[in-house]
Amino acid sequence: MTPATVPVPSRSAKTPTAASLAASAAAVDGGVLTNAGVAAWLEDRRRAQAQRVERIPFAELDGWGFDDLTGDLRHRSGRFFSVHGLRVSSDFGPVPTWEQPIINQPEIGILGIALRDFDGVPHLLMQAKSEPGNVNGVQLSPTVQATKSNYMRVHGGSHVPYLECFRRPEQGSVVTDVLQSEQGSWFLRKRNRNMIITVGPDVEAGEDFAWLTLGQVNALLHEENLVNMDARTVLSCLPDWRAHAVEAVHADADIRSWITRRRAEHEVRVTPIGLAETGDWNVGATEVAHERGQHFSIVAVDVASARREVRAWTQPLLEPHGTGLAALFVRWPGGVPHVLLRARAEPGFVSVAELGPTLQCAPENYAHLPPGLRPAYLDEVLARRAGAVYDVRLSEEGGRFLHGQTHYIIIEVDDDLPVASDEFRWVSLRQVDELLRYDHHLNVQARTLIAALRSL
């Protein structure tokens, strides 16, 4: 029932203020756990969650197989995800048409971080979690990573800790709840809820969990392959705790209009096809691979855990080829921070185009293209990389990607850097903050870089 008469304030007293978030960001040590305590906890969790991951032929997958008719790779239960083919025609990039395998997982899961006040300072409940595709086992993850199968089909108590806090948050306790895309080159129309909620003192940290300040999490964002992709995207959706001037290079309406126009005037048509009929891709005994070895492969792994209660399982993973490169240019016209974003089309996006980093590519994939087709700003990024204010190799989601890593780079540039084309706009951080409140405006790589930028 709706309250009958008296409106409540638009921002509930329960959600953190910018000032309390700023205090949390300023708390770079101490809090509930010292930094030394965090390191010891992570080391302990690495031992407890030790995993053995081995590549296996597809024939040794348990419950997974290729469909006789379409060649699609799917689980016999119809659950989890499937890998089929996609025929793409696009007027965005240098390649007008292609076919590729793609992961189809139509369910919307929850990625959530719980906030709790300790002495007035909000702390984030972070999880030490291993995933089979991680290069290093355990990474720092959100409070909850749950697929819809996890959270809808479980009756009488969930085996996903803290899930109920997110499924039925108290009125006024929601800080952020927004649908965000994931890699549009690897997932077809994948979206997850990115949630941040506040919880009361009754919520305590289990052994795989720890309460960290925002300052501690921000510091850990500078360590290689530590803060996982799901944690980074949720962090980016936390309202910016720093005050930013209203002034911007482009009016808000002009930024929205640019996004709308890029979505309306350009076309990406995608047609699902059978994996078996996907041109240029071959299905072998151990991998589905591009005939030139580019882009990625689909492989299979067998996973065994040191924890007695977790049984071994097998699953397919997407193995990216080469390390990705995602770079963001930042500048301060009139003292106001702006980032240079590119309207990108990726075939799996729900709405044609989203804003990506200044540069996002897997350099290896451009080797067969003429030099004139190198991505805009690739040379500038490589030339200026030595002076980058952020340059950290981070992992993509280890539940779907095998050893997927990207170099995330932030570079400060001068005001005289030319804007390459209509695909690019300088967007202020206040504008970024507002765009992140609404579904799928920034892609997952840009969201990692926004979280990283706020950590500086």
Place this chain on the structure above:
Amino acid sequence: MTPATVPVPSRSAKTPTAASLAASAAAVDGGVLTNAGVAAWLEDRRRAQAQRVERIPFAELDGWGFDDLTGDLRHRSGRFFSVHGLRVSSDFGPVPTWEQPIINQPEIGILGIALRDFDGVPHLLMQAKSEPGNVNGVQLSPTVQATKSNYMRVHGGSHVPYLECFRRPEQGSVVTDVLQSEQGSWFLRKRNRNMIITVGPDVEAGEDFAWLTLGQVNALLHEENLVNMDARTVLSCLPDWRAHAVEAVHADADIRSWITRRRAEHEVRVTPIGLAETGDWNVGATEVAHERGQHFSIVAVDVASARREVRAWTQPLLEPHGTGLAALFVRWPGGVPHVLLRARAEPGFVSVAELGPTLQCAPENYAHLPPGLRPAYLDEVLARRAGAVYDVRLSEEGGRFLHGQTHYIIIEVDDDLPVASDEFRWVSLRQVDELLRYDHHLNVQARTLIAALRSL
């Protein structure tokens, strides 16, 4: 090129202020044309654009035909739109699965209204435009209604007047530019750009066009079948010129979270199928119809114009059965205006659910369902209709729908009206205004009602 150093104000001086829009809304007569002049202009345009529309068998369509393999109805050029089948499974409503024909028009068109100051008062450039499906020929339409075929494939001068103002608006002149859905029960993933831009004194009104104040357009919204659907949806995306308190029954984050949750937890799966294999629907010589005569039919018409330069053409139209009902409850808790919106799933929506009116239905379609499955609030709307503050029959888009009409009703209710379920929320008009800046949050019927509510 981006300006190098000095940020411009977030709201350019060129776009109208709330005060100037309020002045335009207050100007209920006079302006460039008196109300008598507007009536005379519309009457003159009705004579000039007289149309003859006749139903014909599908066999007499020129360039359109049923595909031999799928039975889909399409144009031989591949342009315009097609009608195919859709298999739907949904956990939203009383009917879990069904099949239906649906219009597929994947291109994104432009619906735009130009604003120009006369003596400091913004005027809207409205068009008198006839469409074959209109019950009364000419209706008041936006400055531009252009399909993407219109606006992308035309070289060296456009035959759509004023189109270039919208294709390449000056920096700072965009008031609104957002993708909005259209009828999700009749269109598959249809979206149009809803644009409002300001233009300078060099833009003049051609003979099918007139400069009206917002007050004049608002008054015409109270006339039956006069302001067309495209004009109404663009008007709803005009920023609200009335100041509204920040206070609201639900916090902004809670409203966004509710929309996200309805999209994430509920499922609507749609599979395109051939029109020939669409269950319960039969293809005859003159119509594609449901076997119980419900919902709508697909028919064909021959159109001839009195204007010499416009040649006759033939096209399919969707003919809704029965007059729709769309009702909005409004109340003022604490003096702050709120409307009761329902999160609705329609199979053609891009993102599962959008916010619709309190009640939206075609009452005839519920005749075969048990009384307990009548839509929520149908009885309340019928009981309170005599006291409605707005009750006008308006047309749906006459370029695609034959004589599609809906009774649009706004009813003031007391604070003790119970909220029927989690599908409903009281949303403040300030919150509505913000949601309308971002793609597809309110459906097309709700947008008409918001435009109507602002006209009161």
